[in-house]
Each structure stands twice: as C-alpha cells, then as structure tokens.
Amino acid sequence: MxxxxxxxxxxxxxxxxxxxxxxxxxxxxxxxxxxxxxxxxxxxxxxxxxxxxxxxxxxxxIHFFDNIGYRHKPFQHCPQGAVHSAGKCECDMIDNFDFEGWSCLPRYQRLFG
Incomplete structure (x- = not known):
C-alpha cells in the first residue's frame, strides 16, 4: 500500500x-x-x-527528496530541519502528512535509513 x-x-x-x-x-x-x-x-x-x-x-x-516541499490536497510534505527552520519553505507543520497513520515515510525510513 x-x-x-x-x-x-x-x-x-x-x-x-x-x-x-x-x-x-x-x-x-x-x-x-x-x-x-x-x-x-x-x-x-x-x-x-x-x-x-x-x-x-x-x-x-531510490531517493526521498526531503528538502523539497509539496502539497497535493489533502496531502502535504514539509521539509525538515534547516530548510524549514531557515524560512525557505512556507509550510504549516501541523498539516504535514509524513508521519500520519497511512504515510509510507516511516516504512521508507526503516528500509533505507
């Protein structure tokens, strides 16, 4: 899935x-x-x-582009770390989908580190 x-x-x-x-x-x-x-x-x-x-x-x-933000309603990925904290991306972390229940990112991180 x-x-x-x-x-x-x-x-x-x-x-x-x-x-x-x-x-x-x-x-x-x-x-x-x-x-x-x-x-x-x-x-x-x-x-x-x-x-x-x-x-x-x-x-x-296979590469996950963490430093590029995107939104495809209702999903949104917010860059983490320096990119976000430097104000280079307008992204509401509350709407970040990365660690929601059926996001694949946690599985990707377990497999790819």
Missing part, C-alpha cells in the same frame, strides 16, 4: 529514463499490459512504477 514514484500522488518524480527504457522494465510493462489491467482495471502509473522500482531498482537508486 505504499508508492515510491509520485509520492503521495504529488505528481513529482525524477527518474532515470534508462531504467524505464531498459529490458527488465519493458518486459515487466509488457507483461502487465498483456493482462489488460491498464485499460480494464485502471492501474495507475505510480503503482506500476513503485512495483517496478521495488523489484528492479537497487536500494541506492
């Missing part, structure tokens, strides 16, 4: 296109496409990207 790409449906991601154009991802995508789920089940890109990243990417190839 966690997604890596487009975290919290923010539509923000940075990716190496070589990964998405590579043989392993292409075979994975073609397999899913043959099952018809994109059309009939409305499988979305962030879920497919996340499964692919979890299966095919190395641990050191």
């Amino acid at each position: 966690c997604v890596f790409a487009s975290a919290v449906w923010s539509n923000f991601e940075i990716a190496d296109l070589d990964f998405w154009r590579g043989e392993a991802y292409t075979k994975f995508f073609d397999h899913l496409d043959a099952k018809g789920g994109f059309c009939y089940e409305r499988w979305c890109s962030n879920t497919v990207y996340s499964i692919a990243a979890a299966l095919l990417a190395r641990k050191d190839e």
Whole structure:
C-alpha cells in the first residue's frame, strides 16, 4: 500500500529514463499490459512504477527528496530541519502528512535509513 514514484500522488518524480527504457522494465510493462489491467482495471502509473522500482531498482537508486516541499490536497510534505527552520519553505507543520497513520515515510525510513 505504499508508492515510491509520485509520492503521495504529488505528481513529482525524477527518474532515470534508462531504467524505464531498459529490458527488465519493458518486459515487466509488457507483461502487465498483456493482462489488460491498464485499460480494464485502471492501474495507475505510480503503482506500476513503485512495483517496478521495488523489484528492479537497487536500494541506492531510490531517493526521498526531503528538502523539497509539496502539497497535493489533502496531502502535504514539509521539509525538515534547516530548510524549514531557515524560512525557505512556507509550510504549516501541523498539516504535514509524513508521519500520519497511512504515510509510507516511516516504512521508507526503516528500509533505507
């Protein structure tokens, strides 16, 4: 129930296109496409990207951009530490989603440190 790409449906991601154009991802995508789920089940890109990243990417190839704030109503990520305290980001920490009940960030931090 966690997604890596487009975290919290923010539509923000940075990716190496070589990964998405590579043989392993292409075979994975073609397999899913043959099952018809994109059309009939409305499988979305962030879920497919996340499964692919979890299966095919190395641990050191996945990065959480903590220093970039974003809001995709009703979710909001506030940068922590120096970026926030220096006033470089307008963000109400009360609305920060990072450690709410179904946020994936705690799981990510346990796995990636």
